[in-house]
Amino acid sequence: MKKLVICLLFLCLCYSFASAGLLDKDKFEFNGYVKTETSFRIDGSANTTLDKFKNFIDLAGQYKISGDELVFFLHARYWYDFAYGLNDKLDPAQYYMQHVQRTDWLRDCYLDFIKDRWFLRLGKQQVVWGQADGIAILDRVNPFDLTEYWLPDAPDIRIPLWMANINYSPKLNSNIQLLIIPDFEQSTAAPPPAPFAFRSYKLYEDFKKFWIGPPKPGHPFTGALNQNIYYPDDPIKIGFQWKDKISGWDYTLNYLYGYDYLARTYLDSTVVQILPRQPPKITRNYGRRFKIDQLVGGSLNHTFTREGPLKGVTLRADAAVYINEPTYYGNAATGESAGVNRWNNIFWLMGLDRFFFTKYLASFQFAQYIMEHDDGGVFNPSTKRPYDTLNTYTNGAQDKLENIFSLKISSHYMNDKLLPEVLWSFTDDNQGRISPKINYEVNDNLWLTLGYHYFYGDPRDSNGEFRNENQLYLNVKYTF
């Protein structure tokens, strides 16, 4: 907190100096905004509760140390969500959800060096790979903050890391990128009962409540539970990307090696203590571990510019193989995990974008997530059948082949003052999300956003789990 205050003060001072002309305006640039995000949860009975009243201050500045060759960039953001003080139901999640956590206030802090064919960006930053929108196939360099599911803008979901981002362009329109990431942060999610807490987290909370404590029906022993998180001792991550163009087709080849940012839970041991004249005490020891996996993939991007039926269509594609990706298995009906497999899974996507009726842009995406096997491969001793493969976030059944679709239509009116869009994303399991949104520019500095997230589907599916948590939201943003 102290560092954040110092940083904000520093940026404000710079802004004051710049405004007063004490700093060279050619060298120093500064911008920021204050924003309020208000949202209401609308459950299945159309009851409405305030679930977000989040207020942001965001400041960013750059200083050109030596022309455009050497530039320092700093970006800080602080937020506080008053809903966690106003809504008692949210209290258990207050500690994690009410204010910015640890060093997350520092969004960017890096030094850019640009010389001839070299581009180096050293410091805290986010790096984006791939062409997919809203689906992370290659975009796995940074961990994710999923405390609000996948609803915020992508840069607000990615958690920045300290890294060396080294780029060299051996020829025109090509680029070699090497990422050396000695930093590590785990991907985060909302704890229950925060809005958009994942089902798997809720199930674990319910399990803890059931397990811990004195004997009760169906539980004739004293239960205890320990959970340890084992952070990697040496969490270096390495990334490599080759980017080039062949006959108007942009392509990349990507490779990423290092610890997965999402910890998986393992049952390490079950200790039974027989106590004289007392019910036995059973302690379950869980360990949350991060596993090393690899990503091998690539992307394609092309706009058809020549005469023909496809003229004006932009094609995007991502494909990746996740080698040794940790994959849960267990009982999909109860949502109980029994263990973790290490599989080679495939995720690929194709997207098409095209304008129609002059001012409407349609973006369609089709993706397939292909698990290496149909089932967990390990037999469930009680059913004598193999365990189910589980969805990491819901502990519901994960199909071997998951078909995912999205369609976004966007347009503009009133000389771009009014920007409506609607996103429909869904899977072949009849579950999905429909999110209409309108942005309105009141003036150069004031922007309003009004939107709605409607979820549907089975509660064991990734969108269906929020079917009673539809959200109406209004954002007000003032920039300076």
Place this chain on the structure above:
Amino acid sequence: MKKLVLLLVGIALLAGYAYGADLEYFQVYAPKDGMSADEIMQVEYFVKYTKFLRDVEFYGKAYLIDKSGATRERGTLRQRITLGRKSDNVAYKDLNMFTSPAQVKGMATLSWTYLDPKRQQDIWIWLPSLKKIRKVSTASSDDSFMGSDFSVEDILTRRFEDETYTLVGQENFKGYTSKFDNKTYYQGTPSFVIECKSKRSPWYYSKRVLWVDKKTGGGFYEEKYDPNGKKFMTLFKNFVVYNVNGKEFPMQTIIEGEDLRTGHRSVIINSDIKIDKGLLEEKFSEGTLSQQRW
């Protein structure tokens, strides 16, 4: 007979194309009395897309003004490198960025325009809201350009080959009074008056009437008429003649458009123009977009 007509049309088109091909990049051309409408328009397009320059950089402001006078302002930076390169068919490359206000600051587009008039531009966009580069489809030519009153083709995509031209007269222009700065421009300027009709039909305009400065070849004023023949748009451009290394050429310093149906106006002021400063082609690549910080 039909074949003969087609043959004549073909010869005429080839002649037009040959004239276009004769306009060599990096040379300065001006219209002359006695030129045909096609020849004048070849020069006009040459001037519009600054094909006489190696590179150019414009710093400026764009203003979007409601009928009520409420004004939105955008800071802009535009860079262009002219290549006219036959090996890969690239005519020129543009880099456009918003420098203000904060909400759109950092948004940048890179476009490559090809010599082949039938080939669309390649466009990449850096979206600060996604922090990623997207290759995008060329917007429809009749769509609004970045929220302004100009259409996409007014600014970016219209080519010589897209219209037919008729020289309807020569006159000393009556003058245009800008609503932005209340100054009167081009009063009494000798000009060609060209009627331009789109080869597309139906199209959002039936014709454009364009006034071309006899001295520089700059198309400085135009009126657009809807399919019913009603005037719905005026577009004014102010050209200032620059002299760089002994070469004189016109550059656009003001572009002002008004939609007569809505009363909405758009003004682009290029206040700082840097010519042939030696921009490298490497700058006009996706790499530059990915170096954006905002």
